Each structure stands twice: as structure tokens, then as C-alpha cells.
Amino acid sequence: xxxxxxxxxxxxxxxxxxxxxxxxxxxxxxxxxxxxxxxxxxxxxxxxxxxxxxxxxxxxxxxxxxxxxxxxxxxxxxxxxxxxxxxxxxxxxxxxxxxxxxxxxxxxxxxxxxxxxxxxx
Amino acid sequence: xxxxxxxxxxxxxxxxxxxxxxxxxxxxxxxxxxxxxxxxxxxxxxxxxxxxxxxxxxxxxxxxxxxxxxxxxxxxxxxxxxxxxxxxxxxxxxxxxxxxxxxxxxxxxx
Numbered sequence: 083x084x085x086x087x088x089x090x091x092x093x094x095x096x097x098x099x100x101x102x103x104x105x106x107x108x109x110x111x112x113x114x115x116x117x118x119x120x121x122x123x124x125x126x127x128x129x130x131x132x133x134x135x136x137x138x139x140x141x142x143x144x145x146x147x148x149x150x151x152x153x154x155x156x157x158x159x160x161x162x163x164x165x166x167x168x169x170x171x172x173x174x175x176x177x178x179x180x181x182x183x184x185x186x187x188x189x190x191x192x193x194x195x196x197x198x199x200x201x202x203x
Numbered sequence: 204x205x206x207x208x209x210x211x212x213x214x215x216x217x218x219x220x221x222x223x224x225x226x227x228x229x230x231x232x233x234x235x236x237x238x239x240x241x242x243x244x245x246x247x248x249x250x251x252x253x254x255x256x257x258x259x260x261x262x263x264x265x266x267x268x269x270x271x272x273x274x275x276x277x278x279x280x281x282x283x284x285x286x287x288x289x290x291x292x293x294x295x296x297x298x299x300x301x302x303x304x305x306x307x308x309x310x311x312x313x
Contacts, residue, residue, distance in 0.1 A: 117302065119248075126205065127240070127248065127291050129302040143300050179247055189257070191238070191250040 084108035084192050088180050091197030094170055098201070102165040104180030104194055112136060114184040116156055116163035120176035121196075130154075130178070133163065148174075170201045206231060207292050207305035214311040220280040223308045225292030227273050231303055235295040237275040239268055242289040242307075251290070252277060279310075287312045 090102040104116065115138070118130040131144035133154045142154055153166040163180055177196040184190045208226040215221040225237065239252035250259050252268040255275065267278045275294075279286055292305040 119304075126307040127242075127293075127304045129293075129304060132302070145301050146299070189253050189259070191253065191259075193247045193249065195247050
């Protein structure tokens with residue numbers, strides 16, 4: 083069974099830091115690109131960033147809204163991806179989803195259940 | 204303001220055919236594949252369509268996707284009550300070097 087389980091969400095003050103984890107199982111994690119997508123309450127989906135596979139040199143890309151503050155990493159030995167969030171702002175408050183996408187065959191795009199991050203004083 | 208433009212709402216009666224549009228530009232839809240996601244209330248999004256018109260295993264053939272130029276659309280035929288959800292389009296944007304989503308379309312089954 084495919085599973086992506088996010089953890090690490092919670093309440094943090096503006097300017098603070100938080101690190102989210104995404105544990106994967108049931109598929110070949112190392113071959114896939116890992117994305118983070120967030121959704122503020124009642125709002126649409128916003129792409130945060132991604133890290134590609136080792137075959138693609140673990141290349142990272144970020145949305146302009148988080149570039150320089152957020153860092154995505156992965157540990158293929160642990161089948162886990164991470165989202166390090168620094169200098170958090172109130173507008174970063176959202177449910178954060180990790181997604182695993184493989185563009186080969188068969189194509190897949192799995193999503194976790196999400197973890198809530200609340201930035202508030 | 205989302206990079207990809209979707210109508211905020213759509214509706215239909217059971218059995219009808221509904222189409223949801225997604226408009227972009229040459230840097231995203233015009234040069235990359237389009238993906239569609241379905242988000243049922245209180246749940247995570249689920250992939251509905253990939254590479255413009257490919258259905259993942261388990262997605263009914265009532266759902267179909269198409270792309271032309273800088274626009275794409277998702278069609279749902281034989282509308283059912285369980286199709287009531289939010290639908291999002293997505294594509295890679297070469298200018299932004301990132302993935303972009305549409306603002307989402309809330310589908311109501313009357």
C-alpha cells in the first residue's frame with residue numbers, strides 16, 4: 083500500500099522555524115521527485131517547491147514566495163523528504179502536503195494527508 | 204491571482220456533461236503537460252488526469268482531458284453526486300521554473 087505521511091506541523095511564532103517530514107512507503111521513493119504543496123484555509127493549492135531524484139542530481143526549485151526561506155531535502159536511505167521552513171510569516175499558515183511524482187512508466191503522483199502549520203503570535 | 208485561470212464554479216445535474224476550462228500561457232500550458240486534480244471536501248487532492256489526457260488507473264472513463272494551444276479542459280460526462288468537489292489544473296511554468304496551479308473550480312451537482 084502506498085503511503086505518504088507528513089509530520090512536524092504545529093504552531094510557531096512569526097520569524098520562527100519548523101521542519102516538516104514526509105515518510106514514504108509502498109513505492110520506489112528514490113526514483114521519484116518530491117514536491118511540497120500548501121493550501122491555506124478555504125483557498126486553492128500553491129506549489130512550494132520540489133527536489134528531484136538522484137538521477138537528476140537532487141535539483142531543487144522553489145516558489146518565489148518561499149525562496150531563500152524554505153529548503154527541501156531528502157534522505158533516500160530513509161525514504162523521507164523534508165521541508166525546512168525558516169523566517170516564517172503569518173501568510174505561511176496552511177496545510178502542507180508532500181507529493182511524490184514519477185514521470186516514467188507507470189506514471190504516479192501520490193499525495194500525503196497533509197500537516198497543518200500555523201504561524202501566529 | 205493564479206497563473207492558470209479556471210472558472211470559480213461550475214454546476215450540472217446528474218447525468219449531464221460538464222466541462223471545466225484552464226487557461227494559461229506559452230510558458231506553461233503552451234509548452235508543458237497539464238495535470239488535473241480532484242479534491243473532495245476535507246481530503247487531500249487526488250490525481251485525475253496526467254499528461255493532458257491520460258487517466259491514472261482507477262479513474263473512470265467518464266473523465267477526459269484535452270489541451271489546445273495555451274488552454275486545457277476537463278470534461279466529466281454522466282455527472283454523479285460523488286463528483287461534487289474542487290478541481291484544479293496544474294502545469295510546469297518554464298518562466299517561473301516552478302509548478303503552477305489554477306485557482307480551482309468548485310463543481311456542484313444540482
